[in-house]
Amino acid sequence: MTQQRVDAVVIGAGAGGLCAAARLAHGGLRTLVLDDHDRIGGRASTEEIDGFKVNIGAIAIEFGGVFEETCRTVGAPLDIRTPEPAASFFIDGKMVDVSRGGWSLLLGQLTKQAARILEKFADARSGNLPDGRQSTEDWLKSYTSNATVHAIFRNLCAAIFACNANELPARAFLTYFTGKGAFKRFGFCPEGTIGVWNALASAIQRNGEIWLSTPASKIHVRDGKAEGVTVMRQGQEVRIDTDLVISNAGPKATVALAGEAAFPPPYVLRVKNDLRPAANIVINIASTEPLMTHPGIITFGRTRRLCNMANLTATCPELAPPGWNLYVAYAVPVPALGDFDSQAETELALQDLREQFSNFDKARILSIRVMRDDWPAQRSCAGYDLPIQTGIEGLWCVGDAVKQYGNGGTQACAETAKLVTDTILATRSRAPLAS
């Protein structure tokens, strides 16, 4: 076994890991990032299929939050293009553009109870939130029984949180839509989402390294403190000594890497009992005939499982060979937080697509991916997150199982990275690198 020393090891080159590594490297710590895959980006990466750049997970990158601030801080260019209009609803075959009228325009067309629901949003904005036990569906039922309104709320829960309205705490839904970014401003990356991670990777490489196809096999802990990581690199075991380990592998895998005995028992119990991985189904579609003309993301009204769909090439034509349109549709199974039949749930999503788009059968399906179990849509559904602290000194978690309450997506992962690295850098005085 060979041995070396760095200031910090980051296990996993997903959104949270890369944001954390870029911030640490920029803050002056020599940082090593490991990933077991042969590309960066984790569940927000991009693969090539027959000349199409196909995203594995995230497509919409939010402007104006911690992620954009991270890129600015570390000097990574953020090359994303905003579709205009960005988000609309596709209800009973009609497009409803909410870019100006927002919730009141949308709900006002559907229910006489719109004012009551909007009042509750206003209450939430001033901090008056339901407790974490009531589901979004039950909360909404107290104000309306309108089936289309319920379908829209279900599809919003599905699109943002990868779960159903009866699985998401109303508190998390309202926290997100009244206090977080809520995807009001976002863009698509013309290289595929991996483009934004490539920019962060360049920033990391100014003061660190990224080792791909390199699984971490052990986190070493002694007397309650992290002291290193063992990895398999090109068929050889390598021991990296460090007193700072940031894990982007999720709390469950982190506990397995260090061994249960290393952690305080209450933390191990929370890892076993509290995490609720959320699932979704991703259908990448290529078509020479347009399926939709709206350039951004549409959220559907009444469907079986389909929740939203993005028109990627309207804004980023370089994602497809000339003459082709590239779309991605998302569906969320029932249940999304428990076991389900992947094949049957996918079939329901395809039925929805045929129903929504009369020319769907002329399109080509590039890939269908069911994100579940250990490679889920969210490592834990909003409202069921663990803390960034692990109970071991020098060992932290980042990523979408340790989000702040009610947050979601890559933005939430970037926020976990900021919280962890701000704490670390506040206690370690190293000269920051110039951007």
Ligand SMILES: Cc1cc2nc3c(=O)[nH]c(=O)nc-3n(C[C@H](O)[C@H](O)[C@H](O)COP(=O)(O)OP(=O)(O)OC[C@H]3O[C@@H](n4cnc5c(N)ncnc54)[C@H](O)[C@@H]3O)c2cc1C
């Ligand atoms: C279909 C889908 C659509 C989505 N759409 C959006 C969207 O439009 N916008 C948005 O903001 N978010 C979206 N999300 C959510 C977003 O993609 C995820 O929340 C985010 O990418 C998760 O990042 P993470 O930091 O948790 O790391 P992960 O993506 O989980 O990455 C962790 C990495 O660590 C690696 N790893 C694990 N164990 C080891 C080990 N032992 N050694 C080395 N490496 C290891 C993993 O292989 C992985 O590469 C979507 C998610 C999905 C699935």
